[in-house]
Amino acid sequence: MAEKIELTIVAPDKTLFKGVVEEIYAPGLLGEFGVLEGHSPFFCETDPGEVRYKAGGADKYVAVAEGFAEVAADKVTLLCEAAERPEDIDIDLANQYLKKAEEKLSGMTLFDPEYRFRELRVKRARNRLNVAKRASARA
Amino acid sequence: MPSLRALRKRIGSVRNTRQITKAMKMVAAAKMRRAQEAILKARPYANGLSTVLLDIAARVNTEAHPLLARREPKKVELVVMTSDRGLCGSFNTNIVRRAEQFLFEKGGEFDRISLSCIGRKGRDHFRRKTVDIRREYIGVFNNITFSSAAEIAQELARDFVAQDLDAIWLLYNEFKSVIQQRVALYPLLPMRIPEETGTAAAGVDFVFEPDMATILDAILPKYLGTEIYRAMLESAASEHGARMTAMDNATKAAGEMIDSLTLKYNKARQAAITKELMEIVTGAEAIKA
Numbered sequence: 001m002a003e004k005i006e007l008t009i010v011a012p013d014k015t016l017f018k019g020v021v022e023e024i025y026a027p028g029l030l031g032e033f034g035v036l037e038g039h040s041p042f043f044c045e046t047d048p049g050e051v052r053y054k055a056g057g058a059d060k061y062v063a064v065a066e067g068f069a070e071v072a073a074d075k076v077t078l079l080c081e082a083a084e085r086p087e088d089i090d091i092d093l094a095n096q097y098l099k100k101a102e103e104k105l106s107g108m109t110l111f112d113p114e115y116r117f118r119e120l121r122v123k124r125a126r127n128r129l130n131v132a133k134r135a136s137a138r139a
Numbered sequence: 140m141p142s143l144r145a146l147r148k149r150i151g152s153v154r155n156t157r158q159i160t161k162a163m164k165m166v167a168a169a170k171m172r173r174a175q176e177a178i179l180k181a182r183p184y185a186n187g188l189s190t191v192l193l194d195i196a197a198r199v200n201t202e203a204h205p206l207l208a209r210r211e212p213k214k215v216e217l218v219v220m221t222s223d224r225g226l227c228g229s230f231n232t233n234i235v236r237r238a239e240q241f242l243f244e245k246g247g248e249f250d251r252i253s254l255s256c257i258g259r260k261g262r263d264h265f266r267r268k269t270v271d272i273r274r275e276y277i278g279v280f281n282n283i284t285f286s287s288a289a290e291i292a293q294e295l296a297r298d299f300v301a302q303d304l305d306a307i308w309l310l311y312n313e314f315k316s317v318i319q320q321r322v323a324l325y326p327l328l329p330m331r332i333p334e335e336t337g338t339a340a341a342g343v344d345f346v347f348e349p350d351m352a353t354i355l356d357a358i359l360p361k362y363l364g365t366e367i368y369r370a371m372l373e374s375a376a377s378e379h380g381a382r383m384t385a386m387d388n389a390t391k392a393a394g395e396m397i398d399s400l401t402l403k404y405n406k407a408r409q410a411a412i413t414k415e416l417m418e419i420v421t422g423a424e425a426i427k428a
Contacts, residue, residue, distance in 0.1 A: 008187065010183045010184045010187045011184060012180075012181060012184045012285070012365075013180050013181070013184075014180055014183075015183040015184075028348055029348065029349055030348055030349055040346060041344070041345045041346065042345065042346045042347075042348070043191075043195060043345050043346070043347050043348070043354060044347065044348035044349075044354070045348070045349070045353070045354060045357055068188075068191065068354075068357075068358060070191045070194065070195075077187055077190075077191055079184065079187050079188055079191060
């Protein structure tokens with residue numbers, strides 16, 4: 001079984017991961033999708049969530065913010081607004097961020113021009129916290 | 140021969156200048172290091188985004204989105220990126236010269252060429268000419284943020300979509316290395332889509348999720364913003380690099396000037412002493428006689 005996909009995860013401030021993996025799961029806008037070698041070309045927007053990939057038989061996790069994913073037969077490129085490994089997330093700080101983000105969102109209505117932006121910030125913050133918590137639960 | 144006093148004053152003033160250029164060099168070096176880090180980090184994302192976008196753009200119809208439209212270029216805008224401050228060698232001169240060359244060469248080809256100036260120096264130069272400056276952004280280099288870049292991109296995109304512009308070119312200094320900048324000029328819109336050279340998936344239809352229009356709506360403005368942002372970071376890093384080199388040269392030149400002035404000063408001093416001695420000796424001889 002020599003299934004190999006070249007995965008690249010980049011955020012505006014860094015290249016988080018670049019390497020060969022066996023499988024990838026990522027949060028698409030319409031639900032999570034998995035990619036194995038030979039996937040048909042596919043392009044989607046992604047939501048804040050958890051990316052999981054298997055490299056050398058071991059599962060790895062990454063918390064990502066919203067972005068785009070391009071999938072080709074042997075290549076996956078994830079372009080996210082932010083990407084972090086769970087071990088780099090400070091749970092207490094993440095909690096504070098979430099509280100701040102929720103405060104800013106509360107009181108806004110759907111018609112607010114900033115609503116979607118603020119909502120995404122909350123989603124991001126909640127996701128970071130969840131990913132970090134899940135990682136520490138696994139450990 | 141200038142007087143001793145004048146020479147001493149001159150040496151003092153050159154010494155002051157040297158101190159200033161030296162300090163400026165050090166400040167530029169520190170700023171450049173930060174700017175260099177920022178651009179090196181930003182490049183992979185910007186490159187990834189443009190690769191992905193060109194991949195898509197090569198596959199979809201030009202009518203899929205107004206920002207992908209291709210029209211006969213009649214109304215063209217040149218985005219000129221210079222620095223806000225001077226004293227950075229040929230940094231701004233190179234850009235301005237290239238911009239004028241562009242205006243000269245293409246002037247007859249298009250119906251209308253206008254400028255968008257990012258940075259004070261370019262604006263100041265072209266304001267004195269008979270060129271149409273449609274937009275100017277001054278002071279954005281003090282604190283380069285993605286949102287300010289996105290705002291510029293948005294304004295340009297709006298005019299393009301409204302068919303008020305048919306093509307947009309971007310002119311800026313690319314950061315090659317600490318001592319080297321390269322003037323870069325390329326079309327921002329319409330995108331330069333590489334010739335269909337049979338990439339692995341060429342011909343195969345992409346599946347878009349949720350759908351193509353939504354994706355293009357999201358990614359195209361993002362792409363433009365990122366391109367401007369990247370150009371701004373490149374330009375800032377280049378500016379500090381250019382200033383560092385210019386100030387280093389100035390410091391060296393001031394040092395040489397001080398040396399030669401000091402030599403002159405010492406010669407003049409010696410001549411004065413000799414002259415005085417001669418006068419004394421001559422005076423003594425006269426009394427003896």
